Amino acid sequence: MSSILKLENLKVRFSTHRGQLEAVRGVDLDVQAGTSIGIVGESGSGKTVMSRAAMGLLTGSNVTREGRVTFDGKVLSDMSRDEVRNEFGTGMAMIFQDPMTALNPVRRIGSQLQESLRIRLGMSRKEAKVRSIELLTLVRIPEPKQMLRKFPSQLSGGMRQRIMIAIAISCNPKLLFADEPTTALDVTVQAQILELLTDLRQKLNMTMVLVTHDLGVVAGNTDYVAVMYAGEIVEQAPTAELFANMKMPYTEALFKSIPNIQMKAGSRLPVIEGRLPDPTDRPPGCGFAARCNYAQDKCFSDHPELEKAKDGHLYRCWFPLGESIQRKVS
Amino acid sequence: MTNHAHLRKDSDVLLRVEDLVVEFKVPGNKVVNAVSSVSFDVKEGETLAVVGESGCGKTTLGKALLQIQKPKSGTVRFSDNELTALSKKELREARTSIQMIFQDPISSLDPRMTVRQIVEEPLWIWSKGDENERLEKVKTLLNNVGLDPELVLDRKSYEFSGGQCQRISIARSLALEPNMLICDEPVSALDVSIQAQILNLLNDMKDRYGLTLIFISHDLSVVKAISTRIMVMYLGKVCEIGTTESIYSKPAHHYTAALISSVPVPDPTHKLERTPITGEPPSPVDPPSGCRFRTRCPAATELCATEEPMLREVSDGQFVACHYPRA
Amino acid sequence: MRKLWSTFNLPTKISVVWVALVFFFVLTGSFLPLPDPTEFDPDASGVGLFSSGHLLGTDINGYDLLSNVINGARISILIALISVGVGGLIGSAIGIGSAYVRGKVDLVVNLFFNILLSIPNLVLGLALVAILATSVDPSIPIDPNRRVIIIIFSLTVVIIPILGRIARGATLSWVNREFIVAARSMGMKDRHIIFKHIVPNVLPAIYAVIFLAIGVVIVAEGALSLLGVGIIDGVSWGAMIGRVAGDFTYAPQSMYVPVIVLALTVIAFNQIGDHLRSQLDSREGKI
Numbered sequence: 026m027s028s029i030l031k032l033e034n035l036k037v038r039f040s041t042h043r044g045q046l047e048a049v050r051g052v053d054l055d056v057q058a059g060t061s062i063g064i065v066g067e068s069g070s071g072k073t074v075m076s077r078a079a080m081g082l083l084t085g086s087n088v089t090r091e092g093r094v095t096f097d098g099k100v101l102s103d104m105s106r107d108e109v110r111n112e113f114g115t116g117m118a119m120i121f122q123d124p125m126t127a128l129n130p131v132r133r134i135g136s137q138l139q140e141s142l143r144i145r146l147g148m149s150r151k152e153a154k155v156r157s158i159e160l161l162t163l164v165r166i167p168e169p170k171q172m173l174r175k176f177p178s179q180l181s182g183g184m185r186q187r188i189m190i191a192i193a194i195s196c197n198p199k200l201l202f203a204d205e206p207t208t209a210l211d212v213t214v215q216a217q218i219l220e221l222l223t224d225l226r227q228k229l230n231m232t233m234v235l236v237t238h239d240l241g242v243v244a245g246n247t248d249y250v251a252v253m254y255a256g257e258i259v260e261q262a263p264t265a266e267l268f269a270n271m272k273m274p275y276t277e278a279l280f281k282s283i284p285n286i287q288m289k290a291g292s293r294l295p296v297i298e299g300r301l302p303d304p305t306d307r308p309p310g311c312g313f314a315a316r317c318n319y320a321q322d323k324c325f326s327d328h329p330e331l332e333k334a335k336d337g338h339l340y341r342c343w344f345p346l347g348e349s350i351q352r353k354v355s
Numbered sequence: 356m357t358n359h360a361h362l363r364k365d366s367d368v369l370l371r372v373e374d375l376v377v378e379f380k381v382p383g384n385k386v387v388n389a390v391s392s393v394s395f396d397v398k399e400g401e402t403l404a405v406v407g408e409s410g411c412g413k414t415t416l417g418k419a420l421l422q423i424q425k426p427k428s429g430t431v432r433f434s435d436n437e438l439t440a441l442s443k444k445e446l447r448e449a450r451t452s453i454q455m456i457f458q459d460p461i462s463s464l465d466p467r468m469t470v471r472q473i474v475e476e477p478l479w480i481w482s483k484g485d486e487n488e489r490l491e492k493v494k495t496l497l498n499n500v501g502l503d504p505e506l507v508l509d510r511k512s513y514e515f516s517g518g519q520c521q522r523i524s525i526a527r528s529l530a531l532e533p534n535m536l537i538c539d540e541p542v543s544a545l546d547v548s549i550q551a552q553i554l555n556l557l558n559d560m561k562d563r564y565g566l567t568l569i570f571i572s573h574d575l576s577v578v579k580a581i582s583t584r585i586m587v588m589y590l591g592k593v594c595e596i597g598t599t600e601s602i603y604s605k606p607a608h609h610y611t612a613a614l615i616s617s618v619p620v621p622d623p624t625h626k627l628e629r630t631p632i633t634g635e636p637p638s639p640v641d642p643p644s645g646c647r648f649r650t651r652c653p654a655a656t657e658l659c660a661t662e663e664p665m666l667r668e669v670s671d672g673q674f675v676a677c678h679y680p681r682a
Numbered sequence: 683m684r685k686l687w688s689t690f691n692l693p694t695k696i697s698v699v700w701v702a703l704v705f706f707f708v709l710t711g712s713f714l715p716l717p718d719p720t721e722f723d724p725d726a727s728g729v730g731l732f733s734s735g736h737l738l739g740t741d742i743n744g745y746d747l748l749s750n751v752i753n754g755a756r757i758s759i760l761i762a763l764i765s766v767g768v769g770g771l772i773g774s775a776i777g778i779g780s781a782y783v784r785g786k787v788d789l790v791v792n793l794f795f796n797i798l799l800s801i802p803n804l805v806l807g808l809a810l811v812a813i814l815a816t817s818v819d820p821s822i823p824i825d826p827n828r829r830v831i832i833i834i835f836s837l838t839v840v841i842i843p844i845l846g847r848i849a850r851g852a853t854l855s856w857v858n859r860e861f862i863v864a865a866r867s868m869g870m871k872d873r874h875i876i877f878k879h880i881v882p883n884v885l886p887a888i889y890a891v892i893f894l895a896i897g898v899v900i901v902a903e904g905a906l907s908l909l910g911v912g913i914i915d916g917v918s919w920g921a922m923i924g925r926v927a928g929d930f931t932y933a934p935q936s937m938y939v940p941v942i943v944l945a946l947t948v949i950a951f952n953q954i955g956d957h958l959r960s961q962l963d964s965r966e967g968k969i
Contacts, residue, residue, distance in 0.1 A: 067546045167634075181635050182409075211408035211573065213632050216617035238547050241576075241619030265623045282551040284576040286603070286618045287625075293558070294551035294580060300516065421867050447869040455867050457860040465861045467882045477868045524864075531868070 028095075029058040029200055029232050030079065035092035037071075037078045044305040048074040050256040051092070053331070058199070061226060061233040063243030063264070066253035067279075069301045072236050075253070076202050080117055081109040097199060114145045118193040122205035124185035128177040134188055135173030138195060145196045160191040163228075164221060183214035187221070194225060201226075204236045219246050240283060244268060252276050255302055255312035258331065262338035272334065272345035275313045311342070319344055358665045361596050361674035362396050369535060369567050370397040370420070375429030377412070377419045385640045389415040391591040392429070397535075397584075402561065402568040404582035404599070406575065406614070410639055411588040413571045417539045420569070421453060422446055434534065451481065454528035458540035460520035464512035470497070470523055471508040477530040496526040499563065500556060518549035525556065529564060536561075537569045542577060554581050575618045579603060587611045590639055590647040593666065597673030607675040609652045646677070654679045694957040697950035704947055707752045708759055717746040731935055741936030742929040750922060751943050757830070757918040758944070762899040764834050766892055769841030774888055776842070777849030782857055782876055792850070798843040803902050810836035811911050833912055837899050844895055845888065852887040856880055886962045893955030897948040904944055919944045 037049040049071045056062050066072040077083045079094050081101055094101040097116060101109055121127050129137060138160060139153040148156065154173070161169035164187040177185055186206065193201060203222065207215035223246055226233050235247055243250050244264065251261040252273065260273040271277045278297045299316040302308060308315070314324040323343050331341045362371065377390040390412040397403045405413045418424035420431055422438055431438040436449050457463045464473055474496055478489045494504040500522040512520055521541060528536060538557065542550040558581060561568055572578050578585060579599060586596040587608060595608040606612040613632040634651050637643055645663050649655040658678050666674040690698065707714075717736065722744040731739045738747040780791035798806065814832045856862065857880065865875050900919075906912030907920030922940040930937050 067548060183635055211636075212575065213408060213613055213617045214635070215619070217632075219619070239619060240621035244621045244623045244625070245619055268621070268623050279548060280621060282548045283621065284550065284554065284574070284580040285621060286576040286579055286615070287620055287622065288579065294555060296551045296555060297548045418863075423863055423866060447871070450867055450869045453867075455864065457864065459860055463860040463864055465879055465883070476865070476870075480868055480870050480874070527864070527868075 027058050028055050029097055030054070030056040030234070031093070031095040032075075032079055033093040033095070035075065035078060035094065036090070037074050037083065038089040038091075040087045040089075041305070046304045047256055047307065048304065049078065052253075052258055054251065054258070054261075056200075056232060056234060058232050059230055060248045061223075061235060061246060062249040062251065063247035064234065064236045064251050064253060065238065065240060065243055065279075067238050067301075069255070069304070070253040071256040072253045073204060076119075076204055076234060076236050080113075080119060080202060081106070082119070114141050114196040114198060116198060117200045117202065118196070118198040119202040119204065120186070120189050120193045120206050122208050124182065124189045124209075125177065127189050128185060130177050132176075133173065134175050134177065134180075138173070138188070138192055141192060141195045156195070157191075160195055161188075163194075163225065164188075164191045165217075166191075181214075182210050183218065186210060186214075186218055190218075190221065190225070194229060194231070197229060198231065200232045200234065202234045202236070205238070206235070207242065208237070208239070215242075222246070240280060241285075252279070255307065256304065257312070257341065258339070259313070259341045260339065261331075262340075263336065266336050266338055270338070270347055272338065272340040272347060273313075273342045274317045274319050274346060277346060278316075278318070319346075358392065358593075358676075359394055360668060361666050362394060363398070365398060367399045368396045369399045369434055370569075371430075371432040372396065372420070373430045373432075375416070375419060375431065376427045377415050377424060378427050381640065387639045388591050388642060389639060390419060390426070391642075393588070393591070393593055395586055395593065395596060397567055397569060399534075399567050400565070401584055402570055402582045404570045404572060404578040404585045405588060406572060406578055406585055407588035408573055408614075408636065410590065410636055412591040412639070413573075413588050414539055416588070417455065417537050417569065417571050420537060421450060421455060451477075451531045452533050453535045453537065454531065454533040455537045455539065456521070456524050456528055456541045458543055460517045460524060460544060461512070463524045464520055466511065466513050469509050469511055470502075473512065473523060474527045474530060477527060481531065483531075492530065493526075496529055497523075499529070499560065500526045501552075502526070516549075517545050518552060521545065521553050522556065525553075525560060529560060532564060533566070535567045535569065537571070539571045540573070541570075543572065543574065550577065557581065575614055587614070590636060590642050592647055593676060594648065595673070595675045595677075596666070597670075597675075601670060601673045605670070605673075605681075607669045607673060607680040608648075608677050609654055609681060610648050612681060654681075689961065690957060693953050697953040700946060700950040701954070704755055704759065704950075708755050711749070711752040711756070714752075716749040716752070718749065721745075738939050739935040740933070741926050742933050747936060747939045751919070751940055754917060754919045754922050754940065755943070755947075758900055758903055758920070761830065761834050761837065761903050761918070762896045765837035765841055765899045766845075766895045768834075769838040770845045770888065770892055770895065772838070773842040773844065773846035774849040774884075777846035777851075778853045778876065778880060778884060781850045781853035782872070782880065788850075791846075795843040795847050795850070798839070799847065803840050803898060804905050806840050807833075807836045807902050807906055808909070808911060810839060811906060815911070833903060833906065837902055840902065841895055841899065844898070845891060848891045849884060849888055852884040853880055856883050886958070890955055890958035890962055893951045893958065895955075897951040897955070900944065900948050900951070 032052055032054040035049055035052045036047070039046040039048060052075055064072045064076065074083065078090055083090065092102065096112060101112070135154070135157055138157040139150070142148045142153040142156055143150070157173060158169045161172055166172050166184065166187055180188070206222070207218050210218060219242065222233065225231065235243065237243060247264050250264050250267045251258045252275065253259065254275050260267065260276050267276070271280065281295045282297050284294060297316055302312050302315070310325040310327055311329050314320045317324065321344060327343070329341045329343050331339050333339055359373065373394045375390055375393045379387040379389060381387055393416060405416060407413050415424055419426045426439065429439070433449070433453060438446065438449060441449055471493055474493045475489050478484065478492060483489065484492070497504045497507060502519065502522055512523065515523070542553050545553060554577065557568065560566060570578065570582055582599050584597070585599050585602045587594045587610065589610050595602065595606065595611045602611060603615060606615055632651055637650055643650050645661050646655070646659040649659040652659070664676045664678050666676045668674050669680055736746050736748070738751065740746055776791060780788045811832055814835070815829060862875060862879060865879055903912055903918060904920030904923065907918050908924040910924060912918065912920055919940045923937060926933070926936040
């Protein structure tokens with residue numbers, strides 16, 4: 026198993042009129058080829074910024090990126106923008122939450138599909154057309170030949186998402202970033218798309234990074250999960266291990282507060298009180314301390330580092346759950 | 356042949372809707388059959404969840420109940436008032452007993468008004484009390500929804516987060532102490548951990564004000580947490596209606612079963628025994644004949660294409676519109 | 683107000699100062715120690731800028747240019763303010779009302795606006811003035827005051843669809859927001875909804891365009907007067923320009939002075955309006 030994507034101490038800062046906004050604060054991640062990793066977090070956790078920064082998609086004069094991004098042995102963070110762009114399509118690809126903004130509304134589906142094939146893989150028009158039909162069949166679109174002539178506005182959300190997936194995998198990328206790919210879809214369509222992604226991953230031997238806020242989605246579709254909060258990874262483990270032995274109170278609180286279809290009907294949900302800390306003015310210590318049921322004095326003053334437990338389970342907490350330490354429940 | 360088998364005759368039925376039809380015209384001279392002859396009732400104190408995916412008509416239904424969207428035909432009987440037959444003036448008055456909360460918390464509030472003005476507005480419209488009394492009432496309402504009046508009264512809505520805006524909306528909707536609250540996807544636009552806060556709040560308000568709730572949502576996990584009764588809609592029709600427990604434990608309609616088993620469960624050991632459902636929902640402009648779900652249903656036969664199934668009882672209080680309901 | 687000033691960039695600030703200056707002179711002009719605009723001095727015919735007694739020089743007949751420009755400002759600004767004020771009010775009212783009510787009314791109003799807008803401003807103004815200001819007996823000239831009223835009326839008609847369309851568009855973008863639906867569901871009367879909820883939100887879009895409209899009218903009036911159908915007896919800026927057309931080579935400042943003053947004023951109004959509009963766009967983007 027080799028590492029296909031490695032993030033080392035990745036930091037992303039935005040300069041805003043309210044001061045420096047630290048969106049991502051030193052993230053280390055090592056993604057093994059052929060696996061599927063889920064990045065879970067709510068809005069403001071930094072998960073989207075991190076995935077875009079890893080792909081080199083974050084540009085702008087007010088953005089500062091630090092740290093190393095290594096993809097397939099190449100150090101992306103040292104490469105120029107043009108060189109990084111060469112990796113898109115054949116190396117890395119991304120699918121987004123809103124397929125409508127990823128598809129050009131005034132171009133036919135066929136033309137959008139074929140663009141990548143002809144530019145990146147140098148196919149002729151005929152070859153590209155044949156390959157497009159193959160791709161559409163792969164993403165389970167009925168009547169692929171007719172689909173080539175259609176415009177995005179004629180399609181439903183689920184269809185558009187499939188097209189976006191088809192475009193993303195058209196050049197056989199090694200790594201696929203999926204940024205909330207099913208959040209905007211109906212639940213039955215969501216299930217179909219997730220199953221499709223798993224199927225494609227196995228068929229094409231792709232690695233997948235699935236960014237989402239939905240613990241349900243990661244539970245069924247990933248090998249490994251990283252939980253982000255306030256710009257850092259606060260827990261990381263193989264999926265089964267994470268759900269079985271949550272160590273960071275945030276993960277536990279998140280899990281408990283989500284309405285879960287397996288609960289008894291009409292049960293009252295425990296809530297996470299309070300709000301995310303202001304990203305331009307983060308307090309010292311643990312970012313979750315103010316909202317944590319188990320916080321102690323140390324949590325407010327000292328910032329915890331990422332600790333390693335057995336089985337590749339990492340956590341960032343002074344008083345992790347499941348350990349026999351005296352805890353003050355406030 | 357009426358589709359009213361599931362309607363109850365008890366005296367504490369607060370809302371009774373019969374054969375409601377709502378249609379829209381769209382460009383190209385086509386007609387969208389958003390709500391096609393839907394009937395249901397809600398008893399005092401219940402929380403009825405209206406569940407379905409996009410295009411099923413649930414949001415249109417909510418608006419049609421309040422007559423904000425005028426139905427083409429059908430009756431909406433709320434507490435002895437036939438809402439479809441009221442004059443404009445009478446309707447304005449009747450609306451004070453039914454209030455609505457919307458999906459987008461930010462656009463539910465006028466960006467130019469302060470929180471105080473927003474929550475006070477219903478009281479102002481109906482001239483309830485003088486200015487001081489209204490202010491006191493506003494403060495009480497804000498406290499009830501978990502906001503500190505001193506901190507929020509004079510601020511504008513865009514200074515608040517989604518969850519807080521939703522609380523302000525709820526405070527506003529309770530100002531006139533309505534009997535019924537229609538919630539149209541009130542937590543869908545909120546962060547996951549905030550959803551729990553708002554759902555708990557709605558339940559608390561229900562107890563405090565003796566409300567009856569209609570909760571419209573596409574999220575089956577959320578609905579399980581808050582509802583006592585569930586109505587499943589597909590393409591403008593009611594598929595199934597029953598108590599929350601029976602619907603989740605023994606869904607009789609194939610669509611309901613597919614919906615439930617498609618919801619991702621945050622438990623990696625859970626085996627996804629997904630009821631196979633293929634394809635996309637057909638267009639509401641040209642729905643399938645007979646049973647509208649038949650094009651995606653694993654149990655469909657020729658009968659389903661020719662004859663539309665009516666709602667009939669399959670177990671105590673559970674009704675399904677299907678020729679071959681699941682055992 | 684101070685907060686508003688601080689958000690202005692430099693060109694906008696300069697524009698505000700210029701407009702304030704113009705208004706100042708309009709109001710105080712008659713009290714200032716300047717030569718009488720109607721008095722002509724043949725000895726001082728065609729003197730250049732900064733000559734003694736004539737700060738901006740004189741034209742071929744010896745009329746002092748500075749006083750005439752100030753005098754002209756009165757008429758030009760007056761016409762602009764009234765036309766835009768009345769036209770804006772009427773146009774906005776129609777636009778907001780029609781967008782709120784929708785349906786057939788809106789279709790008709792939209793058609794009406796579009797028809798009027800398809801006629802170039804100047805042509806429309808010209809046509810209206812020509813029809814209304816033509817006396818039956820060509821030897822009897824129209825009373826100048828009546829002329830002014832006719833011009834104001836014509837330009838008001840030009841402005842109505844311009845502002846009407848803006849108001850209608852802005853209203854359409856607000857009328858389906860959920861807080862309007864909420865207001866209805868609370869039992870709020872339509873007229874209250876319009877005045878309490880829609881108008882305050884639509885107003886910023888309107889007053890951004892008001893400034894641009896003032897510029898439009900100043901130019902339109904100037905053009906009409908230049909062509910000889912506006913203010914004939916040479917009192918407005920446009921009339922000043924028209925009057926000296928032939929004497930340009932002899933006393934070029936008699937042309938430059940009114941042209942530059944008119945241009946600067948229009949540019950200033952445009953700049954203010956433009957800036958307000960861009961501020962509005964960025965603010966709307968956040969909501």
